[in-house]
Amino acid sequence: MTGSDFIQTGLPMALYVVFCVLAIVGALGVVILRNPVSAAFSLIVAFLNVACIFAMQGAFFISAVQVIVYAGAIMVLFIFVIMLLSFDRVELDFPTNKIFTPIPIFGGFLFFAGMSFILLKGKMGAHRGPFTQQAIETAGGNVRVISEIMFSDYVLPFLVMGMLLSICIVGAVLLAKKKVE
Amino acid sequence: MNQLDVPFLYPALITGAALFSIGLAGIALRRSLIAMLMCIELMLTGVNMTLVSFSYANADLTGQIMVFFIVTVAAAEGAIGLGLLIALYRNMKEVGTAQLSQMKE
Numbered sequence: 046m047t048g049s050d051f052i053q054t055g056l057p058m059a060l061y062v063v064f065c066v067l068a069i070v071g072a073l074g075v076v077i078l079r080n081p082v083s084a085a086f087s088l089i090v091a092f093l094n095v096a097c098i099f100a101m102q103g104a105f106f107i108s109a110v111q112v113i114v115y116a117g118a119i120m121v122l123f124i125f126v127i128m129l130l131s132f133d134r135v136e137l138d139f140p141t142n143k144i145f146t147p148i149p150i151f152g153g154f155l156f157f158a159g160m161s162f163i164l165l166k167g168k169m170g171a172h173r174g175p176f177t178q179q180a181i182e183t184a185g186g187n188v189r190v191i192s193e194i195m196f197s198d199y200v201l202p203f204l205v206m207g208m209l210l211s212i213c214i215v216g217a218v219l220l221a222k223k224k225v226e
Numbered sequence: 227m228n229q230l231d232v233p234f235l236y237p238a239l240i241t242g243a244a245l246f247s248i249g250l251a252g253i254a255l256r257r258s259l260i261a262m263l264m265c266i267e268l269m270l271t272g273v274n275m276t277l278v279s280f281s282y283a284n285a286d287l288t289g290q291i292m293v294f295f296i297v298t299v300a301a302a303e304g305a306i307g308l309g310l311l312i313a314l315y316r317n318m319k320e321v322g323t324a325q326l327s328q329m330k331e
Contacts, residue, residue, distance in 0.1 A: 058234065061234050061237065062237060065237045065238065065240075065241040068241055068245065069241060069244050069245070069248070072244070072245050072248040072249070072268055073248060075248070075249075075252060075261070075264050075265065075268060076248055076251065076252035076255060076256070076261075076265065081258070081260055081261065084261060084264060085264065088264050088267065088268065091245070091268065091271070092271065095241075095245075095271055095274075095275055098238055098241070098275065099275075099278050101234075102238065102278055102279065102281075102282040103282055104278045104281065104282065104290050104293075106290065106294075107274075107278055107290050107293050107294065107297075110293075110294060110297055111271075111274075111297070114297050114298075114300075114301055115267070115271070115297065115300075118301060119267065119300070119301055119304045122304060122305065122308055123260065123263070123264065123304070123308070126260065126308045126311060126312065127260060129312065130311075130312075130315050146255065148254070149250075149251045149252075149253075149254030149255045150251055150255070152250070152251060152254065153247040153248060153250055153251030154247070154251075156246075156247045156250055157243055157244055157247035160243040160246070160247065161240055161243055164236070164239045164240065164243060165236065165239075165240075172284055172286075173284060173285050173286075174284055174285045174286030174287070174288075175285065175286075176285050176286060176287045177285045178285075180285075181287075190287060191287060191290060191291060191294075194287055194288075194291060195291055195294070199291055202295060206295060206298045206299075209298070209299070209302055210298065210301075210302060213302035213305055213306055214305075216306055216309070217305045217306055217308075217309040218309075220306070220309035220310055220312070220313045221308075221309040221312045221313060223316075
């Protein structure tokens with residue numbers, strides 16, 4: 046059973062919509078919940094559901110990366126920092142001026158409406174690439190095909206990413222360490 | 227061909243747009259730096275979702291490779307942002323944008 050066949054059966058379609066709805070609910074929780082730990086866990090819910098949607102679209106490697114890097118590493122870092130700083134200091138407060146509260150909400154809705162209109166009604170040219178689900182499965186799976194592309198066409202960006210992460214390690218240590226007199 | 231006839235492309239696209247919009251509204255709504263960083267991660271995830279959906283619809287794996295790079299940059303950005311947060315907390319004992327206005331005075 047290939048990935049596209051899997052999506053077209055009845056139960057996964059319902060699951061797909063459930064994952065989409067749960068992702069949006071988790072994202073709303075990030076904005077609405079005042080407790081920082083609750084917001085972080087709500088964000089984990091959103092990330093896990095997004096990873097499920099990625100897997101149902103056949104992007105298995107990206108799905109695993111989403112779980113390991115986002116829901117694992119980044120969220121552990123967030124919760125670590127929330128625990129490190131004291132709770133009353135990191136209280137998530139809304140603006141005290143209540144006049145400014147509706148403006149971002151309205152702006153978000155406006156942006157969502159415009160983007161949905163473009164995505165649903167815009168002309169999307171179908172420039173079909175060679176990597177259909179069947180072609181990927183004959184070539185040895187999602188991870189193998191992605192690695193073959195990444196280490197041939199995209200090897201220079203890959204190396205630049207390694208350099209970026211090294212710089213980031215040094216920068217984070219320098220920023221967070223105590224000043225030595 | 228105007229519409230891509232791929233099963234369940236559009237719910238994913240709408241979800242990606244919704245995640246991006248919620249993150250955008252959250253950045254403007256929140257006054258805590260930790261929450262603003264979380265909202266940035268949310269926006270990046272919305273973009274990733276759109277890229278993966280179009281990669282799936284167009285049978286082209288370039289979008290997934292781009293998502294891999296975006297995730298790497300997001301991890302770097304999160305680490306630097308949280309390092310800044312700790313340095314800020316050590317110097318000012320406050321983590322909020324209301325306390326960060328001394329440069330305009």
